[in-house]
Amino acid sequence: MRIVFSERCLEYFEPGHPESPERILNIYVLLKKEGFKFIEAEPCCEEDLLMVHSEEHVKRIKSGEFYDPDTPSIPGIYDYARLAVGAAIKSMEISLEGEKAFSLMRPPGHHAGVNGRALGAPTLGFxxxxxxxxxxxxxxxxxxINKIAILDIDCHHGNGTQEIFFRDPQVLFISLHRYGGIYPGTGERSLENCLNYPFLHPVSDEEYIRVLGFALGEIEKFNPELIAISAGFDAHKCDPVCGLGLSAKSYAVIGRMISKLNRKVFIVLEGGYGGEVPQCVLNFLKGLEEG
Ligand SMILES: [Zn+2]
Incomplete structure (x- = not known):
């Protein structure tokens, strides 16, 4: 397991915003202490962004001339965001060489659609x-490779990713998320290659793992060469932003279940805002290594 990271992602912040440098720093400190190997992230280029985003959206972020109550225009954000994309690309490349990799970076990404705010979403969602x-x-x-399954276990629906890969025959998108009165308000039902597993209320570990089992069965049927995981840890029961009732221990089980699929895997950090996040991440990565 390789951790792709750059200290530069800790440089920017918005006072009072839950998506803070501390959340990444705390994970970094724990993974370092546990002896994980790190590799430096590098920014992606504009052409990479244009593979999924419109020119208009890329220009908007680059200019800094946008207003979004959740997703502030911070000086240098275009470069910080490109660094997070570059880390995800590096993780993908490492996984294709046969080693699992985890992109430990911010800002997160799964709510960003083709033109920025995904259809039906009120904001860009950090x-x-x-x-x-x-x-x-x-x-x-x-x-x-010809086929990728994207598994999104963040507590919020991966609406941007769904929008980008909707009807793409090479991609199976799966999202397990809380639904009802929660951002972004989409993901109530499955649409063609985008399978959604909404939870209306917080659940027990057992219930979540049972549903995840169905989802992983769909991945086996799809038979991808690569599995990409949008790993948010805001489904933990103490998460201050969302929360779905999960314990820190459940993340070890989730990691092991994914590992048992025996595919190439890379992981990209999404949300997760509570004090338990570092332990959840550690459990998850250990589970992935064990299975
Ligand atoms: Zn989230």
Missing amino acids: CYFNNIAVACRKALRNGE
Whole structure:
């Protein structure tokens, strides 16, 4: 397992915003202590962004001339966001060489759609560019692989990723998320290649794992060469932003279940805002290594 990271992602912040440098720093400190190996992230280029985003959206973020109550225009955000995309791409490349990789970066990405705000979403949801989508599109364009399954376990629906890969025959998108009175308000039902598993209320670990089992069965049927995971940890029961009732321990089980599929895997950090997140991440990565 390789951790793709750059300290530069800790440089920017918005006072009072839950998507803070501390959340990444705390994960970094724990993974470092546990002896994980790190590799430096590098920014992606504009052409990479244009593989999934419109020119208009890329220009908007680059200029800094936009207003979004959740997703502030911060000086340098275009470069920070490109660094997070570059880390996802690097993780994908490492996974194709046969080693699992985790992109430990911010900002997150799964709410960013083709033209920014995904259809039906009120805001960009802390995301500027869709890190995992660019990495997956790049893997498919390179022609090394033909099919990718994207599994999104963030507590919020991966609406941007769904929008980008809707009806793409090379991609199976699966999202397990909380639904009802929660951002972004989409993902109530499955649409063709986008399978949604909405939870109306917080659930037990057992219930979540049972549903995840169905979802992973769909991935086996699809038979992808590569699995990309949008790993948010805001489904933990103490998460201050969302929360779905999960314990920290459940993430070890989730990791092991994914590992048992025996495919190439890369992981991209999405949300997760509570104090338990570092332990959840550690459990998840250990589970992935064990299975
Ligand atoms: Zn989330």
